[in-house]
């Protein structure tokens with residue numbers, strides 16, 4: 001085990017890792033995961049690029065979510081900061097940030113539990129860690145960066161959504177993406193703290209400024225533009241985390257076993 005990792009960052013598209021970083025293969029019951037190590041203001045932090053795998057870029061529906069989350073436990077930390085790219089279904093500006101406070105799950109074919117042989121109903125009243133979310137919010141405020149909190153709708157992908165789907169989902173969600181679930185659920189099952197900071201990269205289908213088509217290039221361009229700010233915000237937040245957790249994330253499954 002690697003000791004004293006302050007937090008693990010799940011890196012989304014565009015959250016690149018310097019090639020010269022130390023890395024280590026983490027073995028899990030679900031497969032191997034590569035973690036990269038950096039120091040942020042004196043704290044050791046691991047980065048797990050979510051889309052890394054046997055292929056150059058693992059698409060959202062094929063990511064080994066259970067292996068990635070289990071690797072966090074193997075690394076000996078209890079905190080995950082997830083970075084995700086999203087489409088906005090409201091009026092967020094492109095390149096702005098959204099901290100998640102709830103989610104709706106429209107995924108179809110993903111294994112979203114570690115408990116295959118016993119029944120465990122994990123509590124989802126507060127899916128995202130308020131302690132980490134508070135540190136991310138403070139960091140955004142100190143840097144003078146506008147942000148919102150919002151509800152994330154997770155779709156299966158890899159296709160983008162239809163206009164009719166967005167018209168439905170915008171009634172109960174703020175942003176839409178393909179990778180936030182089941183990560184948040186799996187983290188809860190392992191009683192880990194999990195928070196997500198999303199970069200708004202595009203308008204969801206049919207909501208753009210007279211523009212119907214969404215291209216991968218515009219998503220990637222926006223992510224590259226926002227990456228410096230995102231890294232700074234996440235770094236500040238990690239530096240400001242209290243040594244000991246005072247949130248309730250560590251008792252998510254207590255009393256939930258049937």
Ligand SMILES: [Zn+2]
Nearest residue numbers: 129193247249
């Ligand atoms: Zn927590």
